[in-house]
Amino acid sequence: MAQRLHAALEKRLPERRLFIRSDTETRFIRLKPGMQLVGWGTATVLVGWSIVATAILLMDSIGAGNFRAQAKRDQMIYEERLNALSVERDQRASEALAAQQRFATTLDQVSVMQTELLEAETRARELETGIEVIQSTLRRIREERDSAREQATTLQARLEGSDGGPDMQSDEVTGTVDLLASALAETAAERDLVAADAEFALEHAAEMELELRLLQEKNDEIFRQLEEAMTISVEPLDRMFREAGLNPSDLISEVRRGYSGTGGPLTPLSFSTRGGGLDPDAARANEILDGLDRINLYRIAAERAPFDMPVRNNFRFTSGFGMRWGRMHEGTDFAAPIGTPIYAPADGVVTHAGWSSGYGRLVKIQHEFGIETRYAHQSRIRVSVGERVSRGQHIGDIGNSGRSTGPHLHYEVRVGGRPVNPMIYIRAGQDVF
Known part of the structure; x- marks a missing residue:
């Protein structure tokens, strides 16, 4: 087997001699088929390894270039998104500022309208009191008129039944009748004046009632706008604290408990009814003022949370x-x-x-x-x-x-x-x- 293998190698790789010549002598190195096979094999392995290593380096370089390009694209996308969020944040801030300004303006309108409403209610109560006084005066005047008529009738009957007494008695009766006639005329004039005043008061009361109804409708519209603005203003703040894992009610209680400024501790706002009962408008106004108080407390809390x-x-x-390279x-x-x-x-x-x-x-x-x-x-x-x-x-x-x-x-x-x-x-x- 060894001889046949050697013969096969001799055919493909015949023995070669590598001569090395100097000035004094000549030498040679015999390259047998086996040595040539080993040399060619080693050269082939080295060339193949070089090709594979070069290919790996090229692929790694191409992959790194693609990764950098992808990272750059992702960075550009993220920066664009960040800029868009910044613009949106500025828009929201502008809208919130405009809403606060509108809210403050509307609140001033509510204060003015509430004052007008209270004044109108006061005038209405005064008119009702005046009408009652006029009606009482009318009843008194009617009683006096009836009494005077009865006295006049009695005197007339006495005159008719008289048998021609002394002239002095006749003159006295005539004077009494004249006095009663004058009193009746004054009473009738006063009655007409009181009736005219009563009629004017009733007409004015109807006008006041219409004015009160229109004012109430206007107040309802203002209250509705304020309640909508309050909802729009409070909900984002409430959601912001909840998304951060904070309880809004606990926050408000803590801010109210810990806040101290000019005038003492921060207490809930309330609307004065000037000693009267709490009507529906006052209740709605108090709810709006409570909402304003909640927004104010949210603002204080937001300034203190990151x-x-x-x-x-x-x-x-x-x-x-989160986790990075096996560590938190x-x-x-x-x-x-x-x-x-x-x-x-x-x-x-x-x-x-x-x-x-x-x-x-x-x-x-x-x-x-x-x-x-x-x-x-x-x-x-x-x-x-x-x-x-x-x-x-x-x-x-x-x-x-x-x-x-x-x-x-x-x-x-x-x-x-x-x-x-x-x-x-x-x-x-x-x-x-």
């Missing part, structure tokens, strides 16, 4: 809340150039402002309702511990300090010490702020 964006300049999201990523990353401003998303107190291990330059802000926010990897800190900050205040600049692979802001939200997804608050506030 519903705003910490970065307002151009940026891109590079990592969200407890915040959201905003990538932007070094020096990009960082803003406080809500009112609060700075509890930490300095270096913190992997966080680098870190700022912690304690807000109301047990909420804390953190801002890591800053290049410069612009606040100090104990400082009270307001929503929208510049608190630092984006950097690359600490354990970071590039300039970005690592933003965390913690409720009761437990990290939550910051996008819950950001998305909840997009339809309101």
Whole structure:
């Protein structure tokens, strides 16, 4: 077998000699068929490996290029969506401001109309009282007239039954009759005057009743518009707090309990009825004022909870809340150039402002309702511990300090010490702020 194999190799790969010549001698290297086979095999393997490796590198380069292009397209789509959301947020803010202005104007109209309504009711009650007095006077005058007529009849009968007494008695009776006739004439004139006044009062009362009805219809229309505006204004705020996992009723109670300003603690608004009973209009007005109070409390709560964006300049999201590389990523990353401003998303107190291990330059802000926010990897800190900050205040600049692979802001939200997804608050506030 070995001889036949050798013979077969001799046919394909005959023995060759490689001569090496020098000045003094000549040598040669014998290349047997087996050595040639090994050499050709080795060369073939090397060439094949080079081809495969080159193909792998080319495919990897093409795939990386496609990935970068896809990432760039995704970034452009995301930035377009972010710009659209920003425009929509500005529109919603403008609409909310216009609604508040309309609401304030309508509230002023309600106050004026309510005052007019109370004055009209007062005038109506005065007219009713006047009508009762006029009717009582009419009854008294009628009784006096009847009494005078009875006296005149009696005197007339006495005159007719007289048998021609002394002239002095006749003169006395004649004077009494004249006096009674004069009293009857005055009584009749007074009766006519009172009747005319009563008729005028009744006509004026009908006009007042019509005026009151028209005023009531106008008030109903104003109340309806106010109630619709109240619903439109309250529902987005209520939904914003619920989507952030906060109970609106508890928030309002906490704000009302903890708020203290000029004039004492914040208490619910109410509409005065000036000592009278609570009529339906006053009840509706009180409901609207309660809604205004709720909006005011929501506004105070919204200023104290982190519903705003910490970065307002151009940026891109590079990592969200959740598992990353087998570890929990407890915040959201905003990538932007070094020096990009960082803003406080809500009112609060700075509890930490300095270096913190992997966080680098870190700022912690304690807000109301047990909420804390953190801002890591800053290049410069612009606040100090104990400082009270307001929503929208510049608190630092984006950097690359600490354990970071590039300039970005690592933003965390913690409720009761437990990290939550910051996008819950950001998305909840997009339809309101």
